[in-house]
Amino acid sequence: MVTYILIKLILVLFVFLLALTVAAYSTYGERKVSAWMQDRIGPDRAGPYGLLQPLADGIKMFTKEELIPSSSSKYLFILGPSLAMLTALMAGVVIPWAGPIELFGQQVSFQVSDINIGILYIFSVVSIGVYGIMIGGWASNNKYSLLGALRASSQMISYEIAMGLAIVALVMKSGTLSLAEIVAQQEGNWMNVVYQPLGFLIFLICAFAETNRAPFDLPECETELIGGYHTEYSSMKLGLFLFAEYINMFVSSAVISSLYFGGYNLPFQEYWGLTGPWLAALQFGFFFLKIVFFIFLFMWVRWTIPRFRYDQLLHLGWKILLPLAIFNIIVTGLVMWANGYLS
């Protein structure tokens, strides 16, 4: 029992540090990618190739003056960014990082917690995440922040439905809500994206909206709302909001890779002749590559597409993605019925 708890604690610490490191270097990556796409050089002053830039940014964030507006509700004002950060980190718990292995005569699974409703768990945690933004925007007592918070909440509601329905089709196909099982099913099989291309597309678009990334970054659009929900925030509280966005991006990439792209599974891994820890390490590396690709995709899209207008955003969510997701469910059901899965 003690070893079990110890292993889980180490894993939690590892996932925590991984999420923070990846998020920190995503900020660097974001700036570099945007620079390359705009024919610029990007940050290259702090350390070789600017690799210490996240550290410098962190020091800057921590040492800046902390401002709490006198007209704000102080406790809620502090609660907002804390909640955003907390929920962002919590979602990483159910992701399987590599296949289970035998180590010292013990079954070790690289998943902090194999909840049998893992997908539902992620959904609930991510939807709590919007409370951080809402509370922060409300407590600031600033009209721009309030507008940003309002936009964030209605955007979340609109896109969560389409996202959930996209997942329903996948769950129908997999027959389980556990992430570990969904990933295990894809071992030696085609990836889920082959069976659910439309579902994947809807899920991807909704993931962009859920993480408040461009072209769905209306809650924080600098040009219209001078920062949206974090207008009044300064110092590390602002840092937590920005950081939470990058952690969300990391977790979404991990979830997309697990659900639709085979998670930690290597292509043709039964022919590689690897077992035990080596296989697990390689699986983790491959999974990480998939995650990095999706984070790059997030950035790629952000620096390509302009922001939606607000009515276009809601139009897309309710009138296009939602019917498409329902259509996807019906088609999936029909195909399964035709193949005799439902009897």
Add this chain to the structure above:
Amino acid sequence: MLTNRSKSVVKKEMSLVEKLYLPAILSGMAITFKHIFKKPATVRYPEEKREMAPIYRGHHVLKRDDSGAERCTACGLCAVACPAEAITMDAAERKPGEEHLYREEKYAAKYEINMLRCIFCGLCEEACPKEAIFLTDTLVNPEVARDAFIYGKDKLVERMDHRIDVSKRQTADVAMFKHSEMDAKHNKVYKDKTKQ
């Protein structure tokens, strides 16, 4: 309709492919992806500097002649020509034994340019009959105090160990242009002065 270039705007229905929006996104993403491999248009500034145009108008220099004597005679034509009124000077008479310092018997004891007022138009250079003041391709340094932008002779006069080549700004064309323009300009300045 004078130029025949005006086009009437047509707002036609979008086709299905256009309505899908995804092909447009993909082509946009292809464009941004191509740009990743392009050579950056920017440079790492303090280490790497862009080549200035040969007649770039930057920081002024008060030239010395070949023997090292200052060319400026404090005639004040540059100050008069200056549209921003950035130049002030005090004249003084050369004492015996200072021939190696000043080329002619009158010189500028104080010569100041306020770099915050200066618009770097180069009219001072054009007005100078002694080929004493030139604009160079060096930039004016940033400072934190306004007073620091008033450049005196210590910053303006060419240093003997660091001669500045202004031959680029002394091409035959420029010289000829100056020569023909100079008399007219001086006369005009003189006329303006007498009118007041």
